[in-house]
Amino acid sequence: MLGKLVKFLIVTRFSRPLVAFIFIFLGYSVVMGTLYNSVQTRSSPFFNYYLVGVLVFLIIFMVFLGGVALMKSDLDYLFTLPLKRGEMVISLYLAQFMATGVSFLFAVGYVLPYVSGGLAAKAVMSGDIALLALLVTSLSILSFRLGQREKAMLAAALGVWAVLPLFGISYSYTAIFTGGITIGTVIIIAMNIPANFFAVRQLSDIEIGFLKSASRRSGGEFRTAESFEGLSPDRAIYAHHLSELSLTGRFGIGGSVSVRISRIRLYYLLIPAPLLAFIYLYLAFSEGNSGPVNITVLLGSLYVGIFTSILFAQEVLSHERAWLAFLAMPIWRYWRGLALSKILQTLVIMVPFVVSDAILGLYGFTGALNALIFMGATVPLSPVIVIYFQSRLSVNQIVDTEIMSGQQNLKQVLGLAPILIFSIMAVVSVLSLTGAIAVLCISIGSVAYLVANPRISENMVFSLTEKGFV
Amino acid sequence: MTVLESQTVGAYSGSGSILLEGVRKAYGSTVALDGLSIEIPAGEKFALIGPNGAGKSTTLKLLVGLLRQDAGTISIMGHPPTSMEAKKMLGYLPEDASPYATLSVRENLEYVGALRGVEQLRDRIDKMLSELTLAEYERSKVGKLSRGNRQKLAVALALIHQPRVVLLDEPLNYLDIPTQERVVQMLDRLNATILVSTHIMSIAERLTDGAIVIARGRKVWSGSMGELQAQAQPSESIESVVVRLMTGAG
Numbered sequence: 001m002l003g004k005l006v007k008f009l010i011v012t013r014f015s016r017p018l019v020a021f022i023f024i025f026l027g028y029s030v031v032m033g034t035l036y037n038s039v040q041t042r043s044s045p046f047f048n049y050y051l052v053g054v055l056v057f058l059i060i061f062m063v064f065l066g067g068v069a070l071m072k073s074d075l076d077y078l079f080t081l082p083l084k085r086g087e088m089v090i091s092l093y094l095a096q097f098m099a100t101g102v103s104f105l106f107a108v109g110y111v112l113p114y115v116s117g118g119l120a121a122k123a124v125m126s127g128d129i130a131l132l133a134l135l136v137t138s139l140s141i142l143s144f145r146l147g148q149r150e151k152a153m154l155a156a157a158l159g160v161w162a163v164l165p166l167f168g169i170s171y172s173y174t175a176i177f178t179g180g181i182t183i184g185t186v187i188i189i190a191m192n193i194p195a196n197f198f199a200v201r202q203l204s205d206i207e208i209g210f211l212k213s214a215s216r217r218s219g220g221e222f223r224t225a226e227s228f229e230g231l232s233p234d235r236a237i238y239a240h241h242l243s244e245l246s247l248t249g250r251f252g253i254g255g256s257v258s259v260r261i262s263r264i265r266l267y268y269l270l271i272p273a274p275l276l277a278f279i280y281l282y283l284a285f286s287e288g289n290s291g292p293v294n295i296t297v298l299l300g301s302l303y304v305g306i307f308t309s310i311l312f313a314q315e316v317l318s319h320e321r322a323w324l325a326f327l328a329m330p331i332w333r334y335w336r337g338l339a340l341s342k343i344l345q346t347l348v349i350m351v352p353f354v355v356s357d358a359i360l361g362l363y364g365f366t367g368a369l370n371a372l373i374f375m376g377a378t379v380p381l382s383p384v385i386v387i388y389f390q391s392r393l394s395v396n397q398i399v400d401t402e403i404m405s406g407q408q409n410l411k412q413v414l415g416l417a418p419i420l421i422f423s424i425m426a427v428v429s430v431l432s433l434t435g436a437i438a439v440l441c442i443s444i445g446s447v448a449y450l451v452a453n454p455r456i457s458e459n460m461v462f463s464l465t466e467k468g469f470v
Numbered sequence: 471m472t473v474l475e476s477q478t479v480g481a482y483s484g485s486g487s488i489l490l491e492g493v494r495k496a497y498g499s500t501v502a503l504d505g506l507s508i509e510i511p512a513g514e515k516f517a518l519i520g521p522n523g524a525g526k527s528t529t530l531k532l533l534v535g536l537l538r539q540d541a542g543t544i545s546i547m548g549h550p551p552t553s554m555e556a557k558k559m560l561g562y563l564p565e566d567a568s569p570y571a572t573l574s575v576r577e578n579l580e581y582v583g584a585l586r587g588v589e590q591l592r593d594r595i596d597k598m599l600s601e602l603t604l605a606e607y608e609r610s611k612v613g614k615l616s617r618g619n620r621q622k623l624a625v626a627l628a629l630i631h632q633p634r635v636v637l638l639d640e641p642l643n644y645l646d647i648p649t650q651e652r653v654v655q656m657l658d659r660l661n662a663t664i665l666v667s668t669h670i671m672s673i674a675e676r677l678t679d680g681a682i683v684i685a686r687g688r689k690v691w692s693g694s695m696g697e698l699q700a701q702a703q704p705s706e707s708i709e710s711v712v713v714r715l716m717t718g719a720g
């Protein structure tokens with residue numbers, strides 16, 4: 001019965017192509033990791049920064065999402081069946097592992113081939129990665145019942161702990177990526193035991209947790225009120241899309257079943273942005289200006305660029321209402337207002353990073369000017385391109401804030417395509433001034449074409465409507 | 471009555487407020503509308519009746535310019551649906567409409583009112599909130615509203631600019647009986663051309679004076695409600711008549 005239940009939970013949550021894709025990817029990592037003997041890359045600064053950054057992102061992501069790969073139909077039908085509780089818990093855990101494992105494998109699964117030190121080192125790293133996947137899974141389950149403040153505190157604590165090895169303190173679960181394999185492994189095991197114990201316990205009474213969580217999504221009113229009275233149509237668009245950033249807890253991955261919508265005023269982001277820009281500046285100076293390119297500048301541009309463009313673009317279409325917005329005025333005019341709002345919003349957030357790049361440039365840091373062009377101009381333009389990609393590839397319209405389906409399919413993975421393209425753009429920009437200017441010109445041309453051509457926006461809306469987006 | 475194709479609705483004449491001529495729309499290999507022709511004169515109220523998958527929602531989406539037809543002509547008061555002239559006149563309520571989840575009730579009305587350039591917006595919003603008994607929820611998040619209150623807000627958003635042409639997809643879904651009555655009265659007061667998509671005959675009879683029956687993307691019958699009732703044989707319900715028309719069984 002257990003096998004049938006596991007199969008049922010997986011095939012009802014994940015499309016078959018996605019499952020195939022996951023296993024092919026996993027198989028590739030394992031086979032390549034076993035066969036391929038790499039040069040010493042694991043201890044390179046690139047991998048240190050990259051893997052720690054990815055892990056921080058995933059941990060925070062999973063803690064904030066706090067999703068369990070459940071669907072409303074589970075509550076209505078599955079939980080009413082006379083199934084053994086133990087089998088149900090195991091099946092739910094495995095389904096959750098699949099959900100969280102997707103994003104985890106994408107980010108770190110391919111590192112195996114590059115682990116140096118022979119089969120033993122590879123085996124340890126494989127074990128560590130598997131344990132980290134379990135940790136991420138259990139954290140996503142545990143945070144399901146936490147309030148927003150508790151989640152923020154947990155995410156902040158885990159995030160700060162994760163970056164300690166970059167400052168020379170190796171007592172962290174990320175130490176496995178910075179040379180402290182033994183201490184890192186011990187900490188990962190120590191974290192996994194209580195995290196998985198409580199996660200499994202939570203899964204054993206998941207129905208109650210599910211209902212409690214669904215009934216306590218968020219407050220009934222927004223903390224701040226917006227006013228559009230007396231505004232012209234264009235100013236209303238800017239007021240709505242420029243002043244506030246809507247955040248949602250359903251990103252299409254992570255198996256989340258809930259949607260939590262919160263709004264933050266743009267000026268709240270003006271506090272963390274300079275702080276992050278300062279950390280970026282500090283790390284760049286700490287590393288010094290040696291080698292062909294400063295690793296902090298390269299990876300900082302990459303992370304900040306990707307994170308910002310996705311953050312400012314991810315929920316825009318999901319929360320848009322075609323039957324209201326695109327009926328009130330010509331489609332191209334609404335799209336233009338929305339696009340310009342997102343460009344300006346991103347530009348405001350990027351200003352502190354531009355200042356950091358300018359300071360680095362004044363000190364003669366290689367790549368700083370390139371990064372300035374990238375962060376100051378290319379990144380602010382990127383949300384428009386990402387939104388367009390999303391509209392053509394995969395976008396989920398969020399229409400219900402209580403309980404959402406936890407189904408995942410391969411098409412959602414395609415939504416990550418802009419990240420890949422954007423990563424290439426970031427690297428090309430930082431490594432070469434000519435590249436930075438070329439990427440900027442391409443971005444300007446693309447955005448101008450997307451915004452100025454009414455046909456593009458009309459086709460975008462027709463395509464979205466055909467997909468059921470109203 | 472025999473199946474009628476491409477005829478003007480009922481006995482009405484004059485230029486159509488809503489006009490579709492030979493409209494075809496396919497989603498990949500699935501044909502949703504296959505040469506549909508409808509003409510509704512200004513000020514008339516018609517129900518678009520058909521079984522699931524008949525093409526009712528597609529027809530409405532084409533009329534509001536959210537979809538583009540593969541062939542045929544569509545106009546709203548003589549203007550293409552995507553034109554500003556048509557948009558100003560149109561009010562649309564999709565089935566299971568969802569207002570902006572990132573805005574409160576009042577913010578939704580203010581935002582859409584501002585986008586549409588509604589004059590004396592505050593008065594208009596206050597009136598709609600009061601009429602639809604939503605005033606106590608004006609600061610509530612849309613996600614926290616009951617399905618019925620969300621539908622009330624959706625109705626208010628569709629009608630806030632007092633449209634001259636109103637397209638409604640199952641408008642009375644989720645509404646309690648007193649609110650249904652209020653919405654019917656609001657629509658009556660608008661004096662607009664109304665096309666209501668529904669598969670519930672009692673709703674069609676409450677909201678409209680005529681019916682257009684479609685099946686498999688084609689019009690199979692059209693006329694006034696009286697003409698539809700006249701189709702009924704002794705002790706035959708109006709629903710049975712519609713089923714007969716849809717299936718072409720006589």
